[in-house]
Amino acid sequence: MSSPPSHAPTPGVRRGSPQLRLRIGFLVIAIALSVLGARLVQLQGLDPNSYAQMAAAEGTTEVELPAERGDILDRNGRPLADSVAGMMVWADPELTDEHAADIAAFLYKKLDVDYVSTLAKLREHQVDGSDVRFEYIARRVPATLATEVVEEAERLDYEGLGTRRDPLRSYPAGDVAANLVGFIGTDEPLAGMERTFDTLLSGTDGSERYEVGGGNRIPLGESTITEPVNGADLHTTIDQDLQWFAQRAVRQAVEAARADSGFAVVMDSRTGELLAVADDPTYDANDPAGADKPDLGSRALQGVYEPGSVQKVLTVSSLIDQGLVTPRTQIVVPPALNRDGRVIHDWFGHGTIHMTLTGAIAQSSNIGTVLAADRFKQGQLYDYLRAFGLGQRTDIGVRGETKGLLPPLNSWTSQLEDRIDFGQSLSVNGVQMAAAINTIANGGVRVSPSLIDGTATTDSGQQVGTDHTTRKRVVSAKAARDTALMMERVVDPEVGVAPGAAVPGYRVAGKTGTAQRVGEECGCYDGSFTVSFAGFAPADDPRFTIYVVVQNPRNGGGGGSVAGPVFSKIMSYTLRRYGVPPTGTRPSRLPVEW
Amino acid sequence: MSSPAMQVRTRIPRFAESAVERARLTVVPRRRRAAGRAPFLALVSMVLLAGVIGLLLFNTSMQQASFTNTALEQQADRLAARQQSLEMELEQLRDPQRIAGAAQRLGMVQACSPAFLRLGSGRVMGEPCASTAANSLQIRPRPPVKPAALNPPANVVTVEAPAAQTDAANSSAQPERGTRERAARDGKKKNNR
Numbered sequence: 166m167s168s169p170p171s172h173a174p175t176p177g178v179r180r181g182s183p184q185l186r187l188r189i190g191f192l193v194i195a196i197a198l199s200v201l202g203a204r205l206v207q208l209q210g211l212d213p214n215s216y217a218q219m220a221a222a223e224g225t226t227e228v229e230l231p232a233e234r235g236d237i238l239d240r241n242g243r244p245l246a247d248s249v250a251g252m253m254v255w256a257d258p259e260l261t262d263e264h265a266a267d268i269a270a271f272l273y274k275k276l277d278v279d280y281v282s283t284l285a286k287l288r289e290h291q292v293d294g295s296d297v298r299f300e301y302i303a304r305r306v307p308a309t310l311a312t313e314v315v316e317e318a319e320r321l322d323y324e325g326l327g328t329r330r331d332p333l334r335s336y337p338a339g340d341v342a343a344n345l346v347g348f349i350g351t352d353e354p355l356a357g358m359e360r361t362f363d364t365l366l367s368g369t370d371g372s373e374r375y376e377v378g379g380g381n382r383i384p385l386g387e388s389t390i391t392e393p394v395n396g397a398d399l400h401t402t403i404d405q406d407l408q409w410f411a412q413r414a415v416r417q418a419v420e421a422a423r424a425d426s427g428f429a430v431v432m433d434s435r436t437g438e439l440l441a442v443a444d445d446p447t448y449d450a451n452d453p454a455g456a457d458k459p460d461l462g463s464r465a466l467q468g469v470y471e472p473g474s475v476q477k478v479l480t481v482s483s484l485i486d487q488g489l490v491t492p493r494t495q496i497v498v499p500p501a502l503n504r505d506g507r508v509i510h511d512w513f514g515h516g517t518i519h520m521t522l523t524g525a526i527a528q529s530s531n532i533g534t535v536l537a538a539d540r541f542k543q544g545q546l547y548d549y550l551r552a553f554g555l556g557q558r559t560d561i562g563v564r565g566e567t568k569g570l571l572p573p574l575n576s577w578t579s580q581l582e583d584r585i586d587f588g589q590s591l592s593v594n595g596v597q598m599a600a601a602i603n604t605i606a607n608g609g610v611r612v613s614p615s616l617i618d619g620t621a622t623t624d625s626g627q628q629v630g631t632d633h634t635t636r637k638r639v640v641s642a643k644a645a646r647d648t649a650l651m652m653e654r655v656v657d658p659e660v661g662v663a664p665g666a667a668v669p670g671y672r673v674a675g676k677t678g679t680a681q682r683v684g685e686e687c688g689c690y691d692g693s694f695t696v697s698f699a700g701f702a703p704a705d706d707p708r709f710t711i712y713v714v715v716q717n718p719r720n721g722g723g724g725g726s727v728a729g730p731v732f733s734k735i736m737s738y739t740l741r742r743y744g745v746p747p748t749g750t751r752p753s754r755l756p757v758e759w
Numbered sequence: 760m761s762s763p764a765m766q767v768r769t770r771i772p773r774f775a776e777s778a779v780e781r782a783r784l785t786v787v788p789r790r791r792r793a794a795g796r797a798p799f800l801a802l803v804s805m806v807l808l809a810g811v812i813g814l815l816l817f818n819t820s821m822q823q824a825s826f827t828n829t830a831l832e833q834q835a836d837r838l839a840a841r842q843q844s845l846e847m848e849l850e851q852l853r854d855p856q857r858i859a860g861a862a863q864r865l866g867m868v869q870a871c872s873p874a875f876l877r878l879g880s881g882r883v884m885g886e887p888c889a890s891t892a893a894n895s896l897q898i899r900p901r902p903p904v905k906p907a908a909l910n911p912p913a914n915v916v917t918v919e920a921p922a923a924q925t926d927a928a929n930s931s932a933q934p935e936r937g938t939r940e941r942a943a944r945d946g947k948k949k950n951n952r
Contacts, residue, residue, distance in 0.1 A: 243850070243853070244850055247846070247847060247850060248843075249843045249844060249846075249847050250836075250839065250840040250843050250844075307840070307843075307844040307847065308836075308837075308840035308843075308844070309837070309840050309841045309844045310844070312837065312840070335847050335850075337847065337850030337851050337853070337854055338850075338854045338855060338856065339854065339856065341854075341855065341856070405855065406855050409855035409856060409859075410855075410896070413859075413896055413897065413898050414896060416897075416900060417896065417897040420897075420900070420901050668872055668873075669871065669872040669885070669886040669888050670872055670873070670874065670884070670885035670886035670887075671872075671873075671885070730893075730894075733894075734869075734894060734896065737870075737871075737872050737873060737894075738869075740873050741870065741873035744875075745873075746873075746875045746884045746885065747875075747884050747885045749884060
């Protein structure tokens with residue numbers, strides 16, 4: 166370059182023209198560059214994403230980071246539903262065919278799968294001429310077991326088995342609270358709280374992308390991670406042990422009475438928390454397919470029935486609240502009562518007797534109650550029943566809850582009102598009625614029942630739980646106390662109809678119910694009965710309200726003999742479990758006759 | 760570099776040449792000590808080598824860390840799964856149904872009514888009572904009743920009475936057999952409940 170000008174080449178034909186050569190050279194380079202440029206535009210400008218994806222797919226792995234589903238817990242934090250890392254075991258029949266019999270025997274021993282059908286799956290690698298390379302062997306196996314089995318199979322040189330993630334939902338106590346908790350199908354929650362609170366429980370899955378070489382992550386390679394958001398736990402107010410006890414007690418009674426079904430509701434009188442909502446028949450949440458469809462829900466909330474004489478408690482407390490009667494109000498009870506052509510009877514035959522209002526409750530006299538309720542003005546009872554919560558959902562977070570049926574005020578006739586006085590011609594659901602009776606236990610203030618501890622949002626956007634408990638005075642404290650004293654006479658062995666409901670040593674207030682039942686087939690009273698018992702203890706300082714209902718007992722029993730003993734059993738267990746000593750005061754001595 | 764200096768010198772008029780020559784200050788061309796190229800090359804290649812080896816070691820250690828990471832992650836997953844399985848087993852052992860069954864096998868029964876002992880006064884609160892069959896809790900469902908087809912009536916073979924017996928004895932044996940047959944069937948039904 167530093168050569169002096171004298172050295173500059175003189176134009177000569179022999180060595181060719183450098184200008185020309187330069188131009189041609191530039192042209193070639195330009196052509197080459199423009200080809201590359203065009204390619205660049207093609208790659209980056211026209212369809213960059215697909216190429217980026219192709220590049221990424223080469224050696225990049227994307228794994229789903231599953232969010233862990235929240236547990237459903239009882240009031241003591243014990244799981245009613247529990248999530249466990251699970252896996253499926255699958256097989257590639259093309260590889261397993263060779264040792265199919267050995268592998269099937271091995272899997273039968275380890276995973277307890279059916280030998281014959283497994284053997285068929287392991288052999289069947291051609292279906293309709295197309296290759297089958299994937300067969301489920303076992304689903305929802307705990308991850309530890311699945312990994313162990315596949316590792317052992319590899320040691321034994323059994324080829325063609327693999328695992329994949331398959332989350333497992335376990336219900337450790339089987340049928341305990343299954344009616345409320347619900348269950349999960351193959352891919353989605355199908356019933357109960359699992360479905361109602363799915364948004365809360367399920368969380369959000371995350372994902373992770375990273376480059377892989379030889380089975381290991383390449384350090385400094387591309388790596389993006391979206392953390393999963395685990396589902397939250399759902400805290401219920403259910404007490405697992407008490408729920409179990411109640412379920413067994415109800416089942417025993419249903420079986421002994423050869424009844425259709427039954428349920429029991431245990432409620433904390435002061436807070437309205439439901440400690441147990443036991444249903445029978447129910448199902449094992451780990452095997453919902455093995456149960457009849459009607460058993461998959463909660464009859465205590467989804468079924469309607471006429472409450473019968475338990476309703477008299479509401480009628481009488483309203484009467485006392487209005488100052489129209491006292492527990493000692495004297496009533497002359499005729500053998501039968503003709504009301505505009507329809508005759509009302511009592512459950513027991515009698516002549517004309519002189520009962521106090523307390524006697525009418527203790528002996529569950531329809532006639533006595535109707536005569537006392539004649540003092541109501543038009544519409545008064547309706548207002549009270551609405552205030553007690555009848556005809557409205559309790560909205561505790563159970564799907565498909567019924568409203569019950571309280572006839573609208575404009576359809577009330579005097580005959581209808583007579584029947585409603587003693588609990589016919591209106592229908593309720595179990596928790597609704599338990600909350601109504603609990604109003605008397607809670608000194609006349611209705612506390613709304615709840616099943617969720619704290620707060621939770623249902624799939625319909627409703628906020629439920631103990632944080633949303635409402636309290637509303639329905640009857641005066643005095644009316645509630647008087648009613649409780651009257652109800653105490655029901656379990657008195659001498660004057661009451663339900664001595665079987667007593668808890669020795671405690672003051673118990675209660676009321677029996679034996680209602681005509683509407684059969685499913687004819688939609689009319691078919692001669693079957695709904696028998697029930699509602700009550701609370703200790704009567705002078707109530708802690709728990711329990712309501713037991715048995716549908717269609719076939720042993721001829723009534724509320725006192727079928728539901729009463731169940732009440733006594735559950736109440737006795739609850740008082741012991743929560744360490745509630747007897748109050749030690751003198752029981753009610755209200756006169757029943759005059 | 761030296762050639763322009765030479766050109767400058769040639770244009771200077773030549774007088775007192777030697778003196779001028781002595782006095783004249785000229786730019787001494789910087790003496791370039793021909794530094795040995797070997798050390799420089801050695802240094803560069805050392806640096807290069809160190810860099811390459813360092814990078815290699817770094818990469819290897821990263822790779823090693825990645826292996827360890829993968830292995831530890833797998834172990835963590837396995838242990839988490841194991842913990843969950845054990846917790847599940849624990850919950851299954853805590854199942855009230857199982858505990859009640861175990862208690863019953865030990866001969867325990869449901870208490871009849873709650874009673875409390877006040878430690879201060881030694882007074883018993885509540886009415887303790889004996890547990891009887893009436894307040895027992897049946898913890899297992901009754902087995903399902905067998906369908907009639909699987910529950911055939913007892914096969915009764917009527918045997919002729921010995922000839923020695925009187926007519927009176929014969930006539931009384933007839934209804935008795937009937938009752939026995941019924942009783943056998945009833946007994947079977949009860950067993951099947």
